[in-house]
Amino acid sequence: MNRMTILGIETSCDETAAAVVRGSAGGPADILSNIVFSQFDEHAPYGGVVPEIAARAHIERLDAIVGEALSVAGIALKDVDGVAATAGPGLIGGVIVGLMTAKGLAAAAGKPFVPINHLEGHALSVRLTEAVAFPYLLLLVSGGHCQLINVAGVGRYEVLGSTIDDAVGEAFDKTAKLLGLGFPGGPAVEAVAERGDPRRFLLPAPLKGRSNCDFSFSGLKTAVRRAAEQAGTLSPQDVSDLCASFQAAVSASLLDRTARAFDKFTARFADAPMQLVVAGGVAANQALRARFGELCEARGAALFVPPPRLCTDNGAMIAWAGLERLSQEGSEGGGERLDAPPRARWPLTELKAT
Amino acid sequence: MNILGLDTAHSACSAALLVDGKLAAHRFELMRVGHAERLMGQISEVLEGAGRKYSDLDRIACTIGPGTFTGTRIALSAARGLAIGLRIPVIGVTTFEALAAAMSGEGVRVAVFDAKRGELYLQAFAGDALAPLTAPEALTIKAAAQRINGLGRDDLTIGGTGAELLQSALAGKGVLSEASPVPEARFVAQLAVMRDAPSSPPSPLYLRPPDADLPPPTSLKFT
Numbered sequence: 001m002n003r004m005t006i007l008g009i010e011t012s013c014d015e016t017a018a019a020v021v022r023g024s025a026g027g028p029a030d031i032l033s034n035i036v037f038s039q040f041d042e043h044a045p046y047g048g049v050v051p052e053i054a055a056r057a058h059i060e061r062l063d064a065i066v067g068e069a070l071s072v073a074g075i076a077l078k079d080v081d082g083v084a085a086t087a088g089p090g091l092i093g094g095v096i097v098g099l100m101t102a103k104g105l106a107a108a109a110g111k112p113f114v115p116i117n118h119l120e121g122h123a124l125s126v127r128l129t130e131a132v133a134f135p136y137l138l139l140l141v142s143g144g145h146c147q148l149i150n151v152a153g154v155g156r157y158e159v160l161g162s163t164i165d166d167a168v169g170e171a172f173d174k175t176a177k178l179l180g181l182g183f184p185g186g187p188a189v190e191a192v193a194e195r196g197d198p199r200r201f202l203l204p205a206p207l208k209g210r211s212n213c214d215f216s217f218s219g220l221k222t223a224v225r226r227a228a229e230q231a232g233t234l235s236p237q238d239v240s241d242l243c244a245s246f247q248a249a250v251s252a253s254l255l256d257r258t259a260r261a262f263d264k265f266t267a268r269f270a271d272a273p274m275q276l277v278v279a280g281g282v283a284a285n286q287a288l289r290a291r292f293g294e295l296c297e298a299r300g301a302a303l304f305v306p307p308p309r310l311c312t313d314n315g316a317m318i319a320w321a322g323l324e325r326l327s328q329e330g331s332e333g334g335g336e337r338l339d340a341p342p343r344a345r346w347p348l349t350e351l352k353a354t
Numbered sequence: 355m356n357i358l359g360l361d362t363a364h365s366a367c368s369a370a371l372l373v374d375g376k377l378a379a380h381r382f383e384l385m386r387v388g389h390a391e392r393l394m395g396q397i398s399e400v401l402e403g404a405g406r407k408y409s410d411l412d413r414i415a416c417t418i419g420p421g422t423f424t425g426t427r428i429a430l431s432a433a434r435g436l437a438i439g440l441r442i443p444v445i446g447v448t449t450f451e452a453l454a455a456a457m458s459g460e461g462v463r464v465a466v467f468d469a470k471r472g473e474l475y476l477q478a479f480a481g482d483a484l485a486p487l488t489a490p491e492a493l494t495i496k497a498a499a500q501r502i503n504g505l506g507r508d509d510l511t512i513g514g515t516g517a518e519l520l521q522s523a524l525a526g527k528g529v530l531s532e533a534s535p536v537p538e539a540r541f542v543a544q545l546a547v548m549r550d551a552p553s554s555p556p557s558p559l560y561l562r563p564p565d566a567d568l569p570p571p572t573s574l575k576f577t
Contacts, residue, residue: 053564055423055424056564093423097427097431099390100435101432103393103394104432104437105435107408108439108440179574228574232575233575234574234575234577338394338398339391339394340391341390
């Protein structure tokens with residue numbers, strides 16, 4: 001199969017990112033560069049991402065990040081076979097900056113432009129580093145998303161369950177904010193939880209035992225607040241115990257929901273081996289990874305978790321999704337999508353195989 | 355010299371190609387939404403219309419605001435992307451300059467946009483040379499009228515989406531411009547002919563901070 005070199009751009013939340021990936025469909029591929037600028041300082045005072053602040057930071061930095069991605073890869077723009085960018089879903093102001101910059105780059109270079117669904121980027125990212133065959137079960141856990149999806153092929157996604165309120169990463173951020181641990185909350189809560197007793201506070205594992213595959217984290221957030229208030233003045237150990245208990249409740253919920261999805265996956269793909277992929281920023285959490293390892297061992301399933309730098313938002317996964325799409329379409333299919341709209345909402349189920 | 359002009363900062367999307375100082379092709383379409391979908395199509399149409407290719411471009415002129423935050427970034431991001439790929443400079447033009455360039459007369463040209471929330475974006479210029487008489491500002495309607503009255507001039511031409519609002523605050527003083535109340539890329543391109551190319555691409559001119567409230571401090575007590 002033809003090897004291609006793709007430039008990928010990601011600006012849908014608070015990471016300004018560009019990367020160059022070279023390889024052929026199915027993977028694995030070479031990541032020639034993967035430049036990510038995380039806007040921690042910009043959003044930290046607010047305890048969460050402020051959309052307009054994010055968009056302003058993206059436009060100031062993106063062209064330097066693109067330049068760096070090309071120079072680290074040791075190539076010129078004319079050497080790429082296509083330019084891919086996140087077209088949604090995400091914070092629309094930021095999405096527009098990446099989308100329009102990529103359209104400009106593609107038009108200038110006379111190369112195909114490939115608009116990419118951010119969720120598809122996460123869904124396919126595992127194939128960038130390991131040749132995982134379709135189908136697989138995907139648990140996508142990040143600051144903005146929480147879904148269980150059957151990935152049957154490029155553009156072929158069946159959503160088994162989604163969060164009915166907050167995303168799991170959002171729950172980490174809000175817990176961190178409540179306990180004064182700073183932003184982003186995921187790494188902060190995880191670090192503090194290491195020294196804590198997960199059995200100290202009894203917190204609910206949301207939706208555990210339900211027959212569907214949905215998630216809910218809003219009630220857990222309230223339970224953490226109540227437990228914190230009842231504990232009185234909080235010592236560092238109290239905060240650690242709260243974080244450990246919160247993380248244990250999140251794990252229990254995610255594991256229970258994923259175990260349900262195993263059954264649905266097996267019913268849908270009777271002859272396929274059970275494969276679980278966990279992706280998204282929350283998949284960088286080591287305690288969660290360990291728990292998923294245990295679940296998969298017990299169920300005889302193979303577990304794949306992309307390395308942390310490919311779990312959090314990055315340009316490499318967007319370049320990779322662009323490569324998988326472009327190689328499906330062939331040379332005549334891609335390119336003339338310079339009218340692609342930016343989308344704040346864009347469910348995976350609206351995508352099609354090409 | 356081939357100059358591509360772009361604007362998406364207000365309720366229009368436009369692209370224009372200037373060849374050796376003369377307008378070779380342009381597109382101007384009023385729209386509230388859809389600039390991000392339409393802009394690249396307009397660019398390829400003006401290039402084709404003038405028998406030019408992307409690689410023939412020498413510079414890009416683009417509005418930098420003030421305008422809608424998101425709209426301003428549409429054309430400016432595309433311009434910056436094109437500039438990297440073509441290795442040519444982007445020249446930033448304010449939407450005030452673009453409006454004033456479309457007006458006529460040797461008197462004072464007042465460029466003013468309705469910024470909503472009871473405010474106007476305002477800047478005044480003198481004559482064809484567009485010498486700035488005031489700085490770019492976001493002002494209440496009353497403060498904007500005071501700023502213009504402070505110039506002590508009666509030969510005012512007022513243009514832009516805030517022209518009527520400002521004129522009534524000025525008790526009917528001045529005449530309303532007949533030019534488009536939103537920027538047009540052909541004037542944006544024209545303004546870039548004589549300017550020096552900057553070494554780095556221009557940033558947006560917002561005139562307003564982002565909407566963001568600091569969270570209340572946590573009610574919990576810590577040791």
